[in-house]
Amino acid sequence: MIKSAFGILVLLFSALLFADSPAPAPLVLVHPAVTVDALTPAQLRSIYLKRQVIWPDGLPVQVFVLPLQSALHKQFSQTQLQLFPYQLERNWQKLTFSGIGTPPTEVKSATDMLRLIQTTPGAIGYLPFDHETTDAKVIQIKP
Amino acid sequence: MQKLFKSSHNAAGRLLVALCLYQAAPVIASETWHWHGYIAQGLMRSAESNFVNNDGAISAELTEFGLNSTWQLSNTLRLAGQLMYLDGGNRFQQGGRIDYLFLNWTAISELDWQLELYAGRYKNMHWLYSATRDVAITRPLIVLPQSVYFDAFRDIAVGSDGVALKSTHNLSWGELELNWSLGATPIPKEQSQRVISTLINGKTEQDFVHQLSAFLRPEQSKSQWGLSLLDSDFNYRRVAEDIFADGDFTVQRVMLNWRYSEQDWELSSELFQERVSVYGFYAPGTERTQFGWGAYVLGRYNVSPQSTLYLSHDHFFANKDDKRGHLLPLQSGGMIPSYFGYQRDTALGVSYDIQHNLRLKMEYHWNTGTGRLGPNVVPDIVVNRSRHNQLWAMQLMYWF
Numbered sequence: 263m264i265k266s267a268f269g270i271l272v273l274l275f276s277a278l279l280f281a282d283s284p285a286p287a288p289l290v291l292v293h294p295a296v297t298v299d300a301l302t303p304a305q306l307r308s309i310y311l312k313r314q315v316i317w318p319d320g321l322p323v324q325v326f327v328l329p330l331q332s333a334l335h336k337q338f339s340q341t342q343l344q345l346f347p348y349q350l351e352r353n354w355q356k357l358t359f360s361g362i363g364t365p366p367t368e369v370k371s372a373t374d375m376l377r378l379i380q381t382t383p384g385a386i387g388y389l390p391f392d393h394e395t396t397d398a399k400v401i402q403i404k405p
Numbered sequence: 406m407q408k409l410f411k412s413s414h415n416a417a418g419r420l421l422v423a424l425c426l427y428q429a430a431p432v433i434a435s436e437t438w439h440w441h442g443y444i445a446q447g448l449m450r451s452a453e454s455n456f457v458n459n460d461g462a463i464s465a466e467l468t469e470f471g472l473n474s475t476w477q478l479s480n481t482l483r484l485a486g487q488l489m490y491l492d493g494g495n496r497f498q499q500g501g502r503i504d505y506l507f508l509n510w511t512a513i514s515e516l517d518w519q520l521e522l523y524a525g526r527y528k529n530m531h532w533l534y535s536a537t538r539d540v541a542i543t544r545p546l547i548v549l550p551q552s553v554y555f556d557a558f559r560d561i562a563v564g565s566d567g568v569a570l571k572s573t574h575n576l577s578w579g580e581l582e583l584n585w586s587l588g589a590t591p592i593p594k595e596q597s598q599r600v601i602s603t604l605i606n607g608k609t610e611q612d613f614v615h616q617l618s619a620f621l622r623p624e625q626s627k628s629q630w631g632l633s634l635l636d637s638d639f640n641y642r643r644v645a646e647d648i649f650a651d652g653d654f655t656v657q658r659v660m661l662n663w664r665y666s667e668q669d670w671e672l673s674s675e676l677f678q679e680r681v682s683v684y685g686f687y688a689p690g691t692e693r694t695q696f697g698w699g700a701y702v703l704g705r706y707n708v709s710p711q712s713t714l715y716l717s718h719d720h721f722f723a724n725k726d727d728k729r730g731h732l733l734p735l736q737s738g739g740m741i742p743s744y745f746g747y748q749r750d751t752a753l754g755v756s757y758d759i760q761h762n763l764r765l766k767m768e769y770h771w772n773t774g775t776g777r778l779g780p781n782v783v784p785d786i787v788v789n790r791s792r793h794n795q796l797w798a799m800q801l802m803y804w805f
Contacts, residue, residue, distance in 0.1 A: 298516070304575040304624075305516045313573045316514035322480055330761070331710060344625075346668050348707065355543045360528040360536035361485035361505045362521070362571070364439045364475055 286391040287341040288334055291376075291398040293385040296321065300402040307343050309386060311353050312363040317384060325366035326378055326387035334372070338388045342403055437477040445469040445541035447766075447800025449494075449548075454778055455788040456556075456796060457494040466494035467800055469541045471504065481511040489539065495779070496556040498595050504528070504539065505564055517575040528564040530571065530584045531618035531633040533662050533675055539563050545703060545715050546754050546768055547798040552699030552721035553660070553675050557599045557779025561590045565614055579623040586616045597641075602783030606647045612638040620662075631662040641686055652686025669707045676700035678725070683782070695724040715754040715768070722747050723776045730776070744792040745784050748774035763803050770796040 290306065292298065297319050301309075308314040315323055328335045330347055339347045357363030369375045372389050379385045380397040389395065447467035451457045457464045473487035486506035492499045507525030514520075529535040537543035538554055548556070555562075567588020574581045589611045592600075597609035618633035635658040643651050660677035682694040701719035708714055722728045723746045730746020754768030775789045 301516070302575070304580055307580070308516075308519065308573065308575060313519045314514055314516065315511060315519075316480060318514075318516060320480060322477075340668075346666060348671075349666055352543070355540075356537050358441050359443070359471065359473065359487070359540040359543055360530070361473060361475065361487060361507065362509070362523075362528070362530070362536070365441075 285337065287403075288338045288388040289391055289393065289395065290342060290386070290388050290401045290403055291379050291395060292387075292401055293324075293379055293381075293383050294397060294399050295383055296386070296399060298401065299399075300404050302405060303342065303344055303403060306403055307345065310343055310345075310350065310366070312357055312366070315363070321384040324382050324385045326369050326375055326382075326385060327366045328372070328375060328388075329368060329370065334388070334390060342388065439475045440473070441805060442472040443469070443540060443542055443802060443804035444471075445800050445802035447547065447798055449796065449798035449800075451794055451796040453789075453791040453794040454772070454775060454796075455495050455785050456778055456794075457496065459495070459788050464494050466492045466499075467547070467798065468492040469539070469802075471540060473504075481514075483509040483511075485509060491539065493556070495599070497559050497599065498593065502560075507569075519571075519573045521571045523569040523571075524567075526564055526566045527569045527586065527588070529562060529616070530569070530586070531616045531635070532660065533631070533664065533673055535562065541766075541800060541802045542764060542804050545705060546717065546752055547766055547800050548752070548768070548770060548796065550675075550701035550703065550717055550719035550752075551748065551750060551777035552701055552719050553677060555777055555779075555781075557777075557781055560596055561592060561600070561611060565590050577624070579621055579626070582620040584616070584618045587613065589613050592639075599779045600781055601641070602649075602780045603785070604783060605641070605649055607641055607643040607649065607651075609639060609641050612640060627667065628663065628665040633660045633662070634658070635660075650685050650687070650689045653684040654686070655680070655682040655684075671705045672702065674700065674702045686782075696726070698722045698725045711758040713756045715752070715756070717750075717752045717754075719748075719750040719752070721749075721774075721776050730774075741784060741786060742792070744774045744776075745786075745789075746774070746776055748772060748776040748778075750777075762805060763801070765799070765801050767799040768797065772796065 296317055298317060309323055310325060317323055330351055336347050339345050339350055354365040358365050369378060372393055375387045375389060376398060379387045448463055448465055449457050449467050450463045452461040470490040471487055475483055475485040477483050487504040488501065489504040490501045491497060503526060505526050505528050507523045507527045510522045512520040512522055532553065534544060534549060534554065538549060565586060565588030567586065569586035572583045592609045592611055598605060614637040616635045618631060620629055620631040622629045637656045639654040641652040643649055657680040658677050660675055662675040664673040677699050679697045680694065684692050699721040701717055703717040706714045727746055730743035733741040733743050733746050750770050750772045752768055752770040754766060756764060756766045758764050772794045773792060778789055
């Protein structure tokens with residue numbers, strides 16, 4: 263009786279551990295001509311909050327996002343930017359309607375995201391960790 | 406300060422024109438336009454106050470429309486503007502206006518430091534909701550906490566003509582945003598009547614408004630802290646048939662703000678002390694200074710991806726040394742009741758996104774006191790005869 267109860271507890275604990283293991287963070291990618299190789303989370307946040315609008319080499323930053331309700335956008339916001347999606351959206355609306363900036367460009371799918379990163383100078387975006395990254399540069403996000 | 410501002414005000418205008426002329430020709434090939442806008446229409450009622458109208462009827466004077474554009478003149482230079490139409494009943498002046506029109510120069514854009522300069526008509530970036538308090542979709546409530554976001558004063562506080570600066574820094578201990586601005590706002594007679602008194606006939610001018618603010622988000626923190634300072638002078642010049650004298654007004658505000666965000670809920674708060682000094686105006690040679698206090702706490706709860714609940718409590722004292730307003734009847738010969746010395750507002754609101762760019766908002770306010778009903782200097786004691794009043798509002802808004 264005690265053994266079987268212990269077995270059930272172990273199974274439940276394992277299931278909880280498995281369920282809570284976080285998915286790998288989305289990849290952050292830029293156009294191949296962007297000279298930056300790594301960013302801190304704060305620097306990435308500055309880009310996505312549209313505070314930094316020009317790369318260090320003078321090229322305008324072109325920010326792309328997936329639909330705001332998509333699971334990948336939520337994961338990217340929370341793991342890479344350490345912001346909740348509603349905070350990002352509020353910031354972009356503030357920029358848009360006070361004139362101090364423009365919102366990012368929303369794309370429909372990961373495929374569109376990759377294509378635009380490949381073809382738009384200064385582009386930055388994100389993709390699932392196991393998505394192909396041909397002709398785009400993966401940026402390391404390091405604290 | 407006034408002389409300094411007037412010279413910088415003129416210089417800003419000349420700078421704006423000069424930069425436009427200088428930049429326009431060589432960048433036509435690289436110009437980039439962005440267009441956005443919104444439209445919102447609602448109904449509201451405040452039966453026992455003059456907040457919406459004087460007869461207490463249900464009002465459709467809750468119309469907001471805006472259209473904005475930004476033009477990227479070069480990699481570092483941008484022109485942005487927004488036209489707006491508002492109808493808010495007694496709350497603010499009805500009609501069209503230029504909400505903002507400025508030139509933005511990105512002076513520094515490093516990975517850990519960005520510096521932006523603005524010249525022209527810019528929005529007030531110093532409080533949590535000040536930059537877009539006149540844009541329906543960006544406000545948490547249709548009627549913001551009046552202690553901080555006093556509607557009768559809104560058109561003066563929402564932005565200014567002048568110069569502004571925004572500097573953002575990524576530091577080892579967090580992210581720091583610094584804002585500075587110096588400008589002034591034109592005040593039409595109708596606007597000054599909403600703020601001062603419906604009985605004035607003279608001309609009101611804002612000499613300058615000088616503001617500074619800092620926002621800090623500590624590293625790994627879900628909270629943000631802010632401090633803002635405001636210093637502003639106004640003058641009133643009487644006309645021949647006027648019951649008021651020439652007057653000068655000084656308004657100074659110190660404000661702290663805070664915001665804490667979780668996935669499903671958020672709390673924000675702002676509190677301030679405001680010094681208001683009136684020199685003359687009531688009679689030549691008189692001087693009156695009082696310090697007001699105000700604070701609100703606002704909570705949001707994300708019920709679902711489409712719906713959000715809001716709850717706020719707001720508190721305002723016109724005179725911190727007379728929180729119950731007992732001096733008002735004594736100073737006015739019994740004309741002004743004590744409840745004009747304070748205002749408390751508890752509000753409950755709900756927001757529902759019908760589509761990703763179509764939203765319905767509804768809210769109810771329970772008010773005690775009339776200290777934040779306009780006009781501010783000579784209050785409306787005819788309509789505002791009740792210490793308690795309730796307000797409801799609903800608004801449908803669309804944006805693109």
